[in-house]
Amino acid sequence: MPAAKQKKRIAIFGSTGSIGTQALDVIRSHNELFEVEILTAHSNAELLIEQALEFEPNAVLIGDEAKYEMLKTALVSKNIKVFAGEKALEELADFNTYDIMLAAIVGFAGLKPTLKAVSKGKMVALANKETLVVAGDIVMQTALEHRAPIIPVDSEHSAIFQCLVGESRNPIEKIILTASGGPFLGKKPNFLVNVKRDHALQHPNWSMGAKITIDSATLMNKGLEMIEAKWLFNLKPEQVEVVIHQQSVIHSMVQFQDGSIKAQMGLPDMKLPIQYALGFPHRIKNEFPRFSFRKYPNLSFEEPDFKTFRNLGLAIQALKAGGNTACVLNAANEIAVWAFLKNRIGFLDITAVVEKTIEKINFIQKPSLEEYFESDGEARNFAASIIKL
Numbered sequence: 001m002p003a004a005k006q007k008k009r010i011a012i013f014g015s016t017g018s019i020g021t022q023a024l025d026v027i028r029s030h031n032e033l034f035e036v037e038i039l040t041a042h043s044n045a046e047l048l049i050e051q052a053l054e055f056e057p058n059a060v061l062i063g064d065e066a067k068y069e070m071l072k073t074a075l076v077s078k079n080i081k082v083f084a085g086e087k088a089l090e091e092l093a094d095f096n097t098y099d100i101m102l103a104a105i106v107g108f109a110g111l112k113p114t115l116k117a118v119s120k121g122k123m124v125a126l127a128n129k130e131t132l133v134v135a136g137d138i139v140m141q142t143a144l145e146h147r148a149p150i151i152p153v154d155s156e157h158s159a160i161f162q163c164l165v166g167e168s169r170n171p172i173e174k175i176i177l178t179a180s181g182g183p184f185l186g187k188k189p190n191f192l193v194n195v196k197r198d199h200a201l202q203h204p205n206w207s208m209g210a211k212i213t214i215d216s217a218t219l220m221n222k223g224l225e226m227i228e229a230k231w232l233f234n235l236k237p238e239q240v241e242v243v244i245h246q247q248s249v250i251h252s253m254v255q256f257q258d259g260s261i262k263a264q265m266g267l268p269d270m271k272l273p274i275q276y277a278l279g280f281p282h283r284i285k286n287e288f289p290r291f292s293f294r295k296y297p298n299l300s301f302e303e304p305d306f307k308t309f310r311n312l313g314l315a316i317q318a319l320k321a322g323g324n325t326a327c328v329l330n331a332a333n334e335i336a337v338w339a340f341l342k343n344r345i346g347f348l349d350i351t352a353v354v355e356k357t358i359e360k361i362n363f364i365q366k367p368s369l370e371e372y373f374e375s376d377g378e379a380r381n382f383a384a385s386i387i388k389l
């Protein structure tokens, strides 16, 4: 670990995405505290080059190997190591030269590099919720064994984490995850059946990557977050509750054994939880817009519509079943969301694909890492076969 005054060296896995670019905004505003050590992207070489020229990291990686030459040529005058191919993600995660990995890759692809960082005892600022959904038991056990702190970036989990500061001896009775309800709050299946991609991509409160935006519209995002919360905070399924809170200013709540509830509030801006995770345990002064009660005279809370948004029920089923069920749910959902984004299936078909895939794939009570990978692969193949991809 660096001495107190040394800058924290940040490795951003998924630097060209919504979380990645906002993290770079935070780092840019606090270059006295942070420096960039590693940047990785899937295919957006243009943006990765721009970021690399500005932040001059030690190493960059592009997933798409066809873009290697372009990246290499653009950075030839800089002393930056250039890598290509998804396999090299783990190689970069194995570097000793960073202090914090910001895990901001979307989906299952984030699991391997994050697990590598954790197995090296690195601090991980975790945005990639799918990592815990797929293999939460293995990731948390590895983190424990190697004393790797995992600081959540997901706003709900950051809220809970913040509420728990100073409460380590006080058991949690339950946590209450808030959900905005997404763009289709109050809608019924007869409306949802005709929903198209562009409409589903318009989230009322948050601007995010495409996959999580669709997950927010189907409420799968909240289901994935329930599973994420179980692993992060070591909870039983019945200790995780969801409430629809349209304004998205209460980011989540913790109820303790005396019935007291702590909430964390703020404007819906992911830069806040990103900054909190990178700065932890310190809070960093910033100029972000401040919350005003005058602009929010009414805060509302309501029960989710489980009948319409059936993904939430499927995720709860996976949360209770344990084993490889959440891994299968996640894989099927990734395929189904991808197909919906390509206009290949309808909005309600996403749930049908996930449900059928969970029914089909064999249950494994205590999967090894290899078995998680196998379950993921089988679930993807089956989901793709019913969509006829």
Ligand code: NAD
Residues within 6 Å of the ligand: 013, 014, 015, 016, 017, 018, 019, 020, 040, 041, 042, 043, 044, 063, 086, 103, 104, 105, 106, 107, 109, 127, 128, 129, 130, 153, 154, 155, 206, 207, 208, 209, 210, 211, 212, 270
């Ligand atoms: P995004 O799609 O905007 O960005 C994803 C990043 O991952 C990009 O840099 C992309 O190049 C990279 N990537 C994509 N596929 C990859 C692959 N197969 N291999 C390697 N890299 C790959 O996504 P996002 O909205 O920034 O979300 C990132 C993660 O953070 C997700 O797991 C999401 O659930 C979580 N999260 C996001 C938000 C948000 O506000 N965007 C909030 C909470 C949690």
Ligand code: MG
Residues within 6 Å of the ligand: 154, 155, 156, 225
């Ligand atoms: Mg969230």
